[in-house]
Amino acid sequence: MQALAVGLACVLVKFGAWWGAMGWDRPMIASTITGILLGKPVEGITVGAALELVYMGTQSMGGVIPQDYGLGGIFGCAFAILVSAKPSVAVALSIPFSMLGTLIYDLFKFWATSLVTRFQTHLENHQIKAFKRLWNIQAFVYLLMWFLLGFISILAGTSAIKALVNMIPTVIMNSLTVAAGMLPALGMALLMISLWSKKLAPYFFIGFGLVAFFKGTLIEVAFLGAAVAFLAVIGQIGKHTNGNNAQPKTAESAEESEEEDFYND
Template sequence: MIMQALAVGLACALVKFGAWWGAMGWDRPMVASTITGILLGHPVEGMTVGAALELVYMGTQSMGGVLPQDYGLGGVFGCAFAILATAKPSVAVALSIPFSMLGTLIYDLFKFWATSLITRFQKHLEDHQIGAFKRLWFTQATVYLTMYFLIGFISILLGTNAIKALVNNIPTAVMSSLTVAAGMLPALGMALLMITLWDKKLAPYFFIGFGLVAFFKGTLIEIAFLGAAIAVLAIIGQLTNHKTDKVAATTEDATTSEEEDFYND
């Protein structure tokens, strides 16, 4: 159990490392769950749970400094409990939600402490103490990563057996309800995404995807493949139009310049 707790703690630290340095997207549920699955020795299960969780959190975005849900932490723990408790993806989705909300609270507490260091950062810069500035920055980053490592380590070390017992004792009716709820959550994630992206110009693409699934029983992989091909065609069309407009504008400028030179002569 200690090795599994260390693996989950390391997964939490890696996921947050990718979010801290360069916003590399490691905290997206698909990546976070895959990392967790690899470290626990179940990469296929990690990708499967990650795909399910990605649909749930697809419309969840950070606006400025506000993080509605810590989907990275939700992805790690949802995958970890699905593997360690041998639970279904629907149960993993249900367990992921409270951990994502807990992650938001923890991040807010860390941000409160990190914000209090701003005056010290400013003082080091004013005094030209670059070494002290760097040490304080690395201390802040170390506290950040260590905090998430300990969250993952302690939660798995103390809570896996309890979670496993809880999952094994869930009544059939409740398990069926969780399955239904887990099936609805991806639709909610898609709806949240559509709120920010919806435009009448994009409506035909939405209904094309809906028709492919509803009438032709297409899978998500098939729809994604066709969507990628359509996106490439749209990009090529935009680039062609841009080049045509650019050539037309250059020709017009040249004609205008020749006319001006004629009249000036």
């Protein structure tokens, strides 16, 4: 039943990520779904929050996925619950599965790409039913692939993973704990590489000060950050509205404003 639950979690996460890009493959959502299906929703949310910090800066660029963070979230949460391991151990165990997920997805894309000519042939011959049938086969293979990965991995690997965790010496376990504590910092660093600017730097140091000096929790900092962001957006909207009301628009200025808004959007 546990293997079936993890396999179903893989199907739900991948379904939500592919159909509609609903973001179900984010570690926070993936781990929560896994925790609910395994009957431990609180543990799922806790592990998901830890893994979200690790994979925060991991994004798909141009179709290239460096790590399958959804799969990492599923198996990290599953092993944390089934093996009764610490979140730090779950973080360490999720990394190999995130890399494995990338490899498996690349193999699927290779097979799916080979079907393009058949799809094109069905369209040219106006064989709509054959086109739909081939699409449904592709979707079924996609979801079945992830289900089997989750089912077989848990069915065959839980006992082995539990024995492996029990065999790990205390020194290595403490090292994994330290490494897991550093991984969220790495995730934040990867995120800051793409977002860092002089305008955003003060907000970063404000958040750092709230945690370092005033012992604020992440939830408290996130709440204050959301309030500051809301005020900043309201201020920008007010300035934009006042600027538009102060200057009467001629036909030429209106055209330039529309062009500027187009490129800004």
